[in-house]
Amino acid sequence: MKNKTGRYSVYIRPIQTILDLLIINLLVLVCMRSAMSNFGYHTIVSLFWLIISYYSGFYEVYRYTKGIEIFGKLIKQIFFTSLITFAYVGYKYKYVTTQEVGFYILSSLLLVGFLKYTILILLKKYRLIYGGNYRKVVIVGNGKSVDELKHFFTKNPGFGYNLEYIFDLKKNKKIELQNLKEFIIEHKIDEVYASLNTLSNNEINDLIHFTDNGLKTIKFLPDNKSTLYRNLAIQYYGIIPIIVLRKIPLEIxxxxxxxxxxxxxxxxxxxxxxxxxxxxxxxxxxxxxxxxxxxxxxxxxxxxxxxxxxxxxxxxxxxxxxxxxxxxxxxxxxxxxxxxxxxxxxxxxxxxxxxxxxxxxxxxxxxxxxxxxxxxxxxxxxxxxxxxxxxxxxxxxxxxxxxxxxxxxxxxxxxxxxxxxxxxxxxxxxxxxxxxxxxxxxxxxxxxx
Structure with a gap:
């Protein structure tokens, strides 16, 4: 199969949200007394699940997100959902036991967690076996951070980054930077990773201007100096810090x-x-x-x-x-x-x-x-x-x-x-x-x- 670039989360996230809502609602019938299965509780728990997930970023899981970070989101989501459940039980159905609620919360944690990690694993398998959902990337610059990122991309194909080329800028920087721009256009590159150690401020600004006009994403490998003074976002690929120049709320x-x-x-x-x-x-x-x-x-x-x-x-x-x-x-x-x-x-x-x-x-x-x-x-x-x-x-x-x-x-x-x-x-x-x-x-x- 020919490699397909792009992200499928536009379909996966709403499907996962619907499945999670089905789990937490259907488990009420299994784990607690029938009195709890009423329109009021199902509406409240579903509404609060969506609100909590929005503020906790429960569904904001990306290809580089660590498993432990996903687990932290899961615990936070279930914890606040359990508070809503206990509050509702205390207000409406005092005869529902703590053990029943506890069993419901534990079952929700296990099943929702199982679904979330299963989807994550299947996506990685899909990328590995069928070569789909890849991002075409290039690295600009040289040095330790570039070598580490290259190693990360090549050793973690399941994350879905296809490293097309490294422009190390060791020979003729001006010509290589021009070749970089032509390469990005010709090969339809999705993301550019640039080392701040290798580029001057003028070259950084020029790259930013080029990627902005080309509707490409540019991210930076940080140096030890405060080269850029912006409201930047930091992402971690493994233990490698990556600077995201522009965080657009509507990309969430x-x-x-x-x-x-x-x-x-x-x-x-x-x-x-x-x-x-x-x-x-x-x-x-x-x-x-x-x-x-x-x-x-x-x-x-x-x-x-x-x-x-x-x-x-x-x-x-x-x-x-x-x-x-x-x-x-x-x-x-x-x-x-x-x-x-x-x-x-x-x-x-x-x-x-x-x-x-x-x-x-x-x-x-x-x-x-x-x-x-x-x-x-x-x-x-x-x-x-x-x-x-x-x-x-x-x-x-x-x-x-x-x-x-x-x-x-x-x-x-x-x-x-x-x-x-x-x-x-x-x-x-x-x-x-x-x-x-x-x-x-x-x-x-x-x-x-």
Missing amino acids: DINNRIKRSFDIIFSLLVIFFILSWLTVILGLLIKFESRGPIFFKQNRPGFKQKDFLCYKFRSMMINKTTEKEATRNDPRVTKIGKFIRKTSLDELPQFFNVLIGDMSVVGPRPHLWSQNRAYGNKVKKYMIRHHVSPGVTGLAQVRGFRGEIETDEDMINRIKYDVFYIENWSIWMDIKIIIQTVINIFKGEEKAY
Whole structure:
């Protein structure tokens, strides 16, 4: 079988979560009296299991996570679940014995633990036997830490890292670094591991810029000096410390699922309660004023620069310059178009994009492909915005950086807010941005044209 790169946790984690919930609920019937098997307890224990797992990171297990670390997560998860069980028993069913609860907790620990470690072992076997779920990696630099990491990758194939090449930079550093970039693109490398001992600050910054624009992950082997002054995350491959330059909250599976669930619920509410009747009204007005379709659709770059069709209510006359952004007093904009653009009603069909997964309610706004080409290499960190799904609204938009890009500074400020959002995401931030968006619509915005 040909090696397959990528992670399958997007399927494994939800399946494991469902199986764990089935275990802790079905064991109630086996270990305790039938009175405990009621809707109230099953709801409470399932809800608290999910809440506890979120804060304990119970399902945040990666290919490099140590077995003892997984065991610690398991003990923490079962401990807090047992507290909930004892509290419920004490409140509702005083005749359920301590021995019965203890047997239930022990059984849950053993079965959930068995399932978790079985999945971990099977994944490693899958990588070893079938060569699947691999990450293509390269190492940049030389020295003891590089030799240790090389040894780790080659001696632990079950972790799923395929070491493609080591650029030791011992001959001509400038040429090798250029060859590195070409190699990463040509061989579709997933992750780059760079030794801080071997690179200068300028070379580090250049590599960061390159990997950001290429949507690649870069991690660093630390030196003994404080070369980078950032809010860095440390991961351990065995006993080898690895510096992760950027920790994106939405790369954590549970966060991504929370955001996606919120997107589905919110988009359905907008579609059923607003678009269901507003589409008819605006559709008639649009058709009455000018010939053409009600909806305007355009290819835009989305998550990981994947192309998708972005939907809007048509606000312009039919023209051949759709890749040109709207300007103040744009002659292409119709009378009804001016109104719906001013009130941002033209963006509402994008909730269909949200529902099908092309977009999110909140995120960096999807730019034109022409803007991507113009600013991708011109504005630092521009491509980071493609690490998450584009949004109907975003932090940059509610801070006033929306609409026409008149100067490079406009785009730079927009990217600053986009990057801040990506690196500091929370569901509460999304809610605040949505509220501020609604306020701005009623207040009116200068660049909404």
